[in-house]
Amino acid sequence: MLSSEIEIDIRFSETDAMGVVWHGNYLKFFEDGREHFGKTFGLEYLTIFDSGYFTPIVKSEIDHKAPVYYGQVIKVITRYIASKSAKIMFEYEVVNITTNELCATGKTMQVFLDRESRTLELLTPEFYRQWKETHNQ
Amino acid sequence: MLSSEIEIDIRFSETDAMGVVWHGNYLKFFEDGREHFGKTFGLEYLTIFDSGYFTPIVKSEIDHKAPVYYGQVIKVITRYIASKSAKIMFEYEVVNITTNELCATGKTMQVFLDRESRTLELLTPEFYRQWKETHNQ
């Protein structure tokens, strides 16, 4: 299974008046994880863009298990989910390194849009088919 | 069914380099919807806080149907989902008023934490039981 791991320092601006990281900011952590996965395995936003596609998020889910406080450090584990369809899917685990607790899990699904027409690609783009083959996915 | 509706102007800062609203910002729109529902039906964050509780989000989901561009106006329809457990659940519809398209749907689940101890309340708090009774939920 393809996965990558990245450490993230919490920004003060990411906390809220409950003193913890505001729930919506986890989608930024997932983005960091996804981007890091892309750098590690050659599936970056700009590579995709240069191949002629946008890959907007069409679905996202977050399950919160424990709060994260300012001053704590987290890591995001990003796992690639193989699929036959023209989609990119990831699962995430956010672990609070300071407390060694699992603080959140999540999922995202991306589709391919033609960069110019912004229409949905129903078939797997060639560059992505090759990427999957190279990585046995 | 209890529901409320609020119009929101898109902020330029909420767009991304694809020229559309960044997907994570929909959780802010859901927050706006939830807050507006709270004002309309007497279930505001500060009312809950004054009753001795925090109600953090423990689960959230977004399904994106269509992009929203800067300059467009959206409305968020927030529907209360009745439940026997000690939870607050909402469903959301984000409608692009400018194009009359449904652009996203979503769900959130909140639990009750004791404000002082930050421990989970397994039983429905009395103030919430009364609120549900008043609104036939």
Place this chain on the structure above:
Amino acid sequence: MLSSEIEIDIRFSETDAMGVVWHGNYLKFFEDGREHFGKTFGLEYLTIFDSGYFTPIVKSEIDHKAPVYYGQVIKVITRYIASKSAKIMFEYEVVNITTNELCATGKTMQVFLDRESRTLELLTPEFYRQWKETHNQ
């Protein structure tokens, strides 16, 4: 003097672990004020864009006078600052309506970039010259 006024509800996500609005979010309030000014007086982002220009912010300043808490309502007063140069300048006052306190003041300066080449326009664009004339600025 040209000025406009807009009320804004604070989002919970805009607060930080000190329990008040995070200082950087005032630039979003200034953006709201500027956008509202644009709608009121016909100087909107999209009008400018359609005239062939981007108007990025090249300078911004915020002076904080008093904190704003969640649940409070603010208004932003946006004042146009006349200038002979090819710039758009505004001054802002953020007033806490709930407490009737002035909570922040600020300034922004925008320049004109050609939309295609992204080069700086040193001369006042014709559409802006006409806008200034129409409004005696």
Place this chain on the structure above:
Amino acid sequence: MLSSEIEIDIRFSETDAMGVVWHGNYLKFFEDGREHFGKTFGLEYLTIFDSGYFTPIVKSEIDHKAPVYYGQVIKVITRYIASKSAKIMFEYEVVNITTNELCATGKTMQVFLDRESRTLELLTPEFYRQWKETHNQ
């Protein structure tokens, strides 16, 4: 002169519909720089908090020199500005590492609030006086 340097990857969510980093996000980069300075020289938010103080930003300025695009890497140089008054002041330089351009400069000023009463401290807190002495400021 005390200064520190930190590299930052741009998040996709930090870009806007002009395709560049939204101007307000530089205050997050300044926060990253300030936090890194604090870690390097023992003047962290949590140290200050444990000494009995909040240090809210009361003034901030940003001057933009050049845009930053998604996929580029920046560094923030944070310089401590010595002062006799009960304030913490920093100057910032944001350099685009990818293009080797200076993209922004800025300043912030923080004051000391008593953590409990939230009243302004007019005299330099003892812990800060010692910190300045230790670092010859």
